[in-house]
Amino acid sequence: MRAAVYHGPGDIRIESVADPVDPARGEVVIEVARAAICGTDSSEWAHGPLLARPPVVLGHEFVGRVVATGSAVDEIAIGERIVCGAGVSCGECHWCRAGRTNLCADYGTIGLQRDGGLANYVSSPARICLRVPESVSDEAAATAQPLAVALHAVRRSGVDDGQSCAVIGAGGIGAFIIAAAAARGASPLIALDIDEDRLATALQLGADVAIDVRGQTIEQAILSQTGGEGAHVVIESSGAGDAPAAALAAARRGGRVLLVGLQSAPRELDLFSFTVREVDLVTTLAHVCDVDLPESLSLLASSDIADVVIDRVIELDDLVEQGIRPLAQGLARGKIVVAP
16 A cells, blocks of 8 residues: 655655554554644654654544454444544553543554554554544544544643633644634633734634734733733644743733643743742643544534635645645645545
């Protein structure tokens, strides 16, 4: 089969690899209909390996139909259309027993540590797969995993109905976070970016205000929208080097900052300032499949989020030049979906 194989920084090759073998106990083989890419994929290409273990087939966001099932797979049948949560956990460690499967002691991600869905076929444990409602298209279903990540992030942020929330970075995962925060009733919901198209998308997804921060600092922009007090919750989803410090500075006294965007290097923070203002600093990783993936599919089935967020569908051969490179350079207008 053909697949996008990550070999190291700047090196993704579309090449022929072996088809998945007969599925192991509890696993299924999926014929991929659509896959999607995100900042994690482009970061691995630009700065990695960070999380990936090359050589590995990329792709942790995908939808397809089951073509083979292993023993002990009773919940999913051949021919059914499914999405995959991508995160593989042991189910037995302390974190799994506590319901925090994303922190599993033996956690691995399909498309980073094991071969993923930017290929014709992919194998996955059946227990992290869910059937796709008929009303959800393949393109929309390919976004279920990143939307689940956004829903988990917003839960981690603690933002509640009527609380002010600022989201730094409205592309990729940031757009889904804006939609999820809007669904939680955040108000005012403030989106900040440097791209007019992404800001327009943020307004479509429920942001009350969309601010181009090229003419002012992030901190100034947020303070101006919150009466000088700062936001109850600031979510940093851009990965920009100066954004974590700006997020901490723009949180109100007793507020909370959630870091989503991955940083490529250590950053300096004013610990004194946010300590004396009693600001909480929290982080987020992936999602909890049993909780966030069902909610994601439900939201996709009941809204037009995917239609708003998806920028384009490209062919596998065009992955680097029309997908990975624009993402790495910050030029992507929205979610990029791949037809393998």
